[in-house]
Amino acid sequence: MPVKDVGTEQLIRETARRVFFVEGKLHATTQDIADAAGINRPSLHYYFRSKNELIKQVYEEAKGEMAVKANAVLGSDLPFREKVEHFITIFFNYVTGSPYLQSFLINEIKCKNPLLPKNTGTPPDVRKFLSEVEEEMKKGTIRTTSPENFMINLFALVSYPIIMKPLYLDFFEYSSDDYDRLMMERKAMIMEMIFG
Amino acid sequence: MPVKDVGTEQLIRETARRVFFVEGKLHATTQDIADAAGINRPSLHYYFRSKNELIKQVYEEAKGEMAVKANAVLGSDLPFREKVEHFITIFFNYVTGSPYLQSFLINEIKCKNPLLPKNTGTPPDVRKFLSEVEEEMKKGTIRTTSPENFMINLFALVSYPIIMKPLYLDFFEYSSDDYDRLMMERKAMIMEMIFG
DNA sequence: AAATTTGCTGACAAATTTGTCAAACATAAT
DNA sequence: ATTATGTTTGACAAATTTGTCAGCAAATTT
Numbered sequence: 418m419p420v421k422d423v424g425t426e427q428l429i430r431e432t433a434r435r436v437f438f439v440e441g442k443l444h445a446t447t448q449d450i451a452d453a454a455g456i457n458r459p460s461l462h463y464y465f466r467s468k469n470e471l472i473k474q475v476y477e478e479a480k481g482e483m484a485v486k487a488n489a490v491l492g493s494d495l496p497f498r499e500k501v502e503h504f505i506t507i508f509f510n511y512v513t514g515s516p517y518l519q520s521f522l523i524n525e526i527k528c529k530n531p532l533l534p535k536n537t538g539t540p541p542d543v544r545k546f547l548s549e550v551e552e553e554m555k556k557g558t559i560r561t562t563s564p565e566n567f568m569i570n571l572f573a574l575v576s577y578p579i580i581m582k583p584l585y586l587d588f589f590e591y592s593s594d595d596y597d598r599l600m601m602e603r604k605a606m607i608m609e610m611i612f613g
Numbered sequence: 614m615p616v617k618d619v620g621t622e623q624l625i626r627e628t629a630r631r632v633f634f635v636e637g638k639l640h641a642t643t644q645d646i647a648d649a650a651g652i653n654r655p656s657l658h659y660y661f662r663s664k665n666e667l668i669k670q671v672y673e674e675a676k677g678e679m680a681v682k683a684n685a686v687l688g689s690d691l692p693f694r695e696k697v698e699h700f701i702t703i704f705f706n707y708v709t710g711s712p713y714l715q716s717f718l719i720n721e722i723k724c725k726n727p728l729l730p731k732n733t734g735t736p737p738d739v740r741k742f743l744s745e746v747e748e749e750m751k752k753g754t755i756r757t758t759s760p761e762n763f764m765i766n767l768f769a770l771v772s773y774p775i776i777m778k779p780l781y782l783d784f785f786e787y788s789s790d791d792y793d794r795l796m797m798e799r800k801a802m803i804m805e806m807i808f809g
Numbered sequence: 810a811a812a813t814t815t816g817c818t819g820a821c822a823a824a825t826t827t828g829t830c831a832a833a834c835a836t837a838a839t
Numbered sequence: 840a841t842t843a844t845g846t847t848t849g850a851c852a853a854a855t856t857t858g859t860c861a862g863c864a865a866a867t868t869t
Contacts, residue, residue: 573773
């Protein structure tokens with residue numbers, strides 16, 4: 418958990434991210450965040466006008482970061498198979514590191530801040546990737562469906578099991594370690610599912 | 614949205630479910646729920662000692678319902694292929710009807726109510742299903758992995774795209790209708806992915 | 810070194826949310 | 840009609856959460 422010494426503002430932002438995305442405290446109060454950051458609440462208000470402002474910044478930052486990450490991976494010029502493999506690795510780690518990020522995002526989209534600024538830029542190199550996918554389907558490397566669904570499958574197979582871990586631990590009475598062992602198998606399995 | 618006329622208590626419970634699971638208002642106040650139900654707040658406290666009590670009941674009810682549903686579908690005596698197909702249909706509809714349910718559950722598990730009663734019964738007929746999966750793998754009907762991951766894939770491929778719809782609409786600037794059209798393709802596609 | 814800016818703090822105020830209670834109300838039983 | 844029982848309501852109180860502000864301290868500038 419590297420905390421840059423760039424100053425209190427950054428510290429607060431990063432702490433908020435940790436509380437929301439890693440610890441999953443979606444109802445965290447400003448006091449919770451201040452405590453976690455080891456500062457006091459008025460400081461938080463000094464740097465961020467309001468709680469909403471802090472959340473908005475963290476939200477935008479996270480959304481942007483995710484887009485950049487997807488962009489970098491899907492837009493790279495690796496051969497297709499390697500690109501998919503790389504994507505799985507990168508996003509597996511990313512989601513594992515911030516398991517509550519996506520839940521936070523969908524919650525913010527619907528719940529509060531009804532007028533969050535529209536998405537900054539148009540889609541990333543996702544377009545490029547989607548046409549690559551289409552090409553591979555024509556070549557017969559992968560099963561034929563809509564490229565969009567191919568990509569959604571990729572995200573689903575990588576993200577969902579990590580995001581929902583608490584639920585499955587509860588449902589199926591697995592130990593955390595057992596579950597993690599299952600996760601280890603998944604990269605190879607997903608590759609197998611896609612490329613046969 | 615059928616609201617039984619069985620009385621206020623039931624009305625409140627069902628309204629709470631709607632607000633949380635369908636509308637995704639995870640931060641809803643007791644006032645929000647009372648308003649949505651067309652009653653006033655003290656009534657809510659008359660039937661449920663506290664907000665926490667209401668949430669606990671709704672949480673338990675939903676978790677149980679989900680287990681029952683999974684049980685009924687996975688424990689049926691349909692042939693394997695039909696069973697999987699049936700599962701996809703049933704859960705696609707279920708998740709579509711309550712897209713925020715799973716988010717609500719994982720949030721409650723970690724966030725509040727640290728001492729929610731442990732899972733009621735041991736796993737459902739999931740065991741049975743898992744051994745059926747194993748058998749099919751031996752028969753070569755489906756790809757070989759751990760049966761648990763097979764099942765997790767099923768849940769992931771069905772649930773994730775529906776749950777994360779708001780996120781993907783935002784990211785890829787799809788219209789809601791376009792996205793829904795993608796969803797329609799998925800049942801056939803998932804069957805294809807699994808049975809080749 | 811005085812002055813100005815910048816960051817931090819405790820104490821306070823406002824707003825929101827939750828919980829309580831006694832009185833009003835309805836309905837059915839006595 | 841009166842009582843008893845369960846339900847609803849307005850008014851109030853408590854608790855929680857958010858936001859403000861004047862003052863203090865450290866650092867920077869002049």
